Amino acid sequence: VQLLESGGGLVQAGGSVRLSCAVSGRHFGLSAMGGYRQAPGKERELVAALSGKGIAYYVDSVKGRFTISRDNAKNTLYLQMNSLKPEDTAVYYCAKYSSSWFYGYEYDYRGQGTQVTVSS
Numbered sequence: 001v002q003l004l005e006s007g008g009g010l011v012q013a014g015g016s017v018r019l020s021c022a023v024s025g026r027h028f029g030l031s032a033m034g035g036y037r038q039a040p041g042k043e044r045e046l047v048a049a050l051s052g053k054g055i056a057y058y059v060d061s062v063k064g065r066f067t068i069s070r071d072n073a074k075n076t077l078y079l080q081m082n083s084l085k086p087e088d089t090a091v092y093y094c095a096k097y098s099s100s101w102f103y104g105y106e107y108d109y110r111g112q113g114t115q116v117t118v119s120s
Helices: none
Strands: 003-006 009-012 017-023 033-038 045-050 056-058 066-071 076-081 090-096 114-119
Touching: 003 090, 017 033, 017 090, 017 114, 033 066, 033 076, 045 066, 045 076, 056 066, 076 090
Parallel strands: 009 114
Antiparallel strands: 003 017, 017 076, 033 045, 033 090, 045 056, 066 076, 090 114
């Protein structure tokens, strides 16, 4: 299983970025997927997750601004990030769970990540 993120970059505060995560392998549509971020000096944070049945989770700090979605026909996960703030600056990476649910589980595979930098 391989996960490849794309779409990061430099954006001004208030702007938008859409991250994509292409996933190889089988059973993508059945698996829960997660979007994580890690900023320098901070712990890894689960930003958003999507169960195999389409139930979404968002950390409070991104609710109303970020949207996680998936295209099972393309084996691709998306994270649409709007109204970006400087505190959203981090390396973002996607992760795949072997389960169809994410809460209480650790992921089994993750991508290498893509940098998102939000300037003020």
